[in-house]
Amino acid sequence: MNAVPTVYLDHAATTPMVPAAIEAMTAHLGAVGNASSLHASGRRARRIVEESRETLAQALNCRPGEVVFTSGGTEADNLAIKGLYWSRRAGDPRRLRILATAVEHHAVLDPLEWLEEHEGAGINLLPVDGEGRLSPEGLRAAIETEPVSVAAITVMWANNEVGTVQPIEEVVRIAAEHGIPVHTDAVQAIGAVPVDFAASGVDALSVSGHKVGGPQGVGALVVRREVDLTALLHGGGQERDVRSGTLDVPAIAGFAAAVELAVKQQADLAARLSVLRERLVAGVRRAVPDVVLNGASAGSASGVDRLPGNVHLSFPGCEGDSLLMLLDARGIECSTGSACSAGVPQPSHVLLAMGRSAAEARSSLRFSLGHTSTEADVDAVVAAIAPCVERARAARA
Template sequence: MSDRPTPVYLDHAATTPMLPVAIEAITAHLGDVGNPSSLHASGRRARRVVEESRERIAQALNCRPSEIVFTSGGTESDNLALKGIFWSRRAADPARTRILSSAVEHHGVLDPLEWLAEQQGAEVELLPVDRLGRLDLDALRASVERDPGSVALISVMRANNEVGTIQPVEEVVAVAAPHGIPVHTDAVQAVGKIPVDFAALGVDALAVAGHKVGGPFGVGALVARRELDVTPLLHGGGHERDVRSGTLDTPAIAGFAAAVEHSVKHQVEQAARISELRDELVRGVRAAVPDAIYNGDPVHRLPGNAHLKFPGCQGDSLLMLLDARGIECSTGSACSAGVAQPSHVLLAMGCSDEFARSSLRFSLGHTSTTADVAALVEAIGPVVERARGAGSPRKADGREPADRAGGSLVATELAGPSAGATG
């Protein structure tokens, strides 16, 4: 058995612990027999669970139950929306080849967009954001008005997964609507954290993931307006109104619905509590490290997100030093083949490469406590001091050595593979 204490978990944006109501809902159906597509009694009982879950999610998100398409999670939902809408729109009108999105999207959006550009002839335009990470609406408007007939769809996330900035999706819809352009939003980070009302937002498609709201892994949904034509990615039994074939996971869907319902019902009170904890965290960290910089929009941001830069440090080094003390968080970068890359979000916000490599994301959720915040505040000063003391000297031209991110500090602290921003 490990002597490691229970970790201080500050990475809820990557995944949040499952809610008791979700665990209860899942376990209640794990022993059930019946494929929800079967016509016998067991199948009908399973179908009833699925449809009741669909209704609960629809009520929580203010959409029609028939607009809920169950998927395996946020990545599949984003892929289904982007590819499915693009293919349908271009098939109806070959001139519709452009897709507009923001430069700070999650890779669940950016990577399928890249694939569509390379393999399907899409013209992808990643629109700029300001220094707070907020979409440049003037740039969006100019791009649409330049040739609205060529735009297949627009995709802008509801809230950023790294810096927490909330995007003006309603205003994006206002730009798109006069031209009949469908809008998709990745709301994976937003549901249960801020109000998410499908009808009020006016979007045509919205992605949700179970494990971000206290539900299970491997289940999610694309909320797609009934009138929207979406070409399926999967072909098989014609499940989910022939948009997403595949046998439905009844227990996971039940847990997903319970988590969405609970998170949305308690969103206001939880947001108030978590916001206070986040502000306490930021105050404490900046008191311990006075030159720490708070990234993202200070007001219009997710309640549990605290994204901070620590000058003179490597984010990966800080992450591992904190991990050694039992404090789990995330960097603002994604690691590829063991090579740390600067955050595309921070670079798009106009930050330097060095700035982008020296930030950490602390994200709070329903299990977070004042004791968690106190543990981080107590640890962060010594950790930053050690990281700075172990830093390699700069080159004569003032640049960081190319191998600094993989230097001796990380090597000695690393007990396993480094984790970047995973949600």
């Protein structure tokens, strides 16, 4: 029996490693050497790390010294949010508020909740519109209620569920008027839309390897050298004494190769995936006329854009989990985008924040396209969706 999935459309969860990253990583798996050691093997490992750091810096337009390697996006988000909060509060005990959108990834929302419960932080989750977009004026109003109390702002570059791209430049401009640092979770944005650290003006930016064709278990927080950040991990003092721990040299090499390639190919991939996305949306709409596209529409009246490979759909009368399993049985892999707790499906917090009902939120699926996606993948979904929706609706009747 062939266990290989026929169609993989869950690239937002993790995307297959690209050959360049596999080659870079495997080239160093057999080598010995701790990048903190002073002997020849250690220096060789250190050279690989620093060359990778320079590669990332060039791809993201930051200084090499601003790249702090982590175990992935979750650690990068935690380091940015907790580290900024602690350092800013230490500088002025009045700085107790953190502003974020209500549609952030749980790698941001859960540290915020922890800071609120354990560290006395005041968390303001800012509303979004029906497309999942933050209102810059809403942010301004939240700051101006008491500017001196704001420790930091965190706004994701692009939403992982519905694909809406946030107005980062406007967020930075408003924050700068009050000297407030801004962090952005750019895990879904790198390689999908143009990301320029220096030009954006953000103070900290999270990146993850396995979202861009690199290995799992490695990522980075890009943080300006002048930003004071309290460490989460203490030990050997690696990574500017901000993130201690022995560096994973092969993974870092693979990560750098993947980011370099993803940024280089971003425009071409975005153009190709946008065509596939529109083909998928149009095909599903023909097959299931009452389907609802969630998130920003390309060329929408508000000018909001979405990730080129993101298709997030609600199927009225269906349970997303049931529909997912019916598609999975046909070899089509996607996701619901909803969180599960103890095996009980929960409606997506992103869709609820966008004004959808719990039933609408539970009826949704996310198809995310990536570098291996083809027209045949899209056509397979279009061919399968109507009978799967029919069965899912019958199961609820």
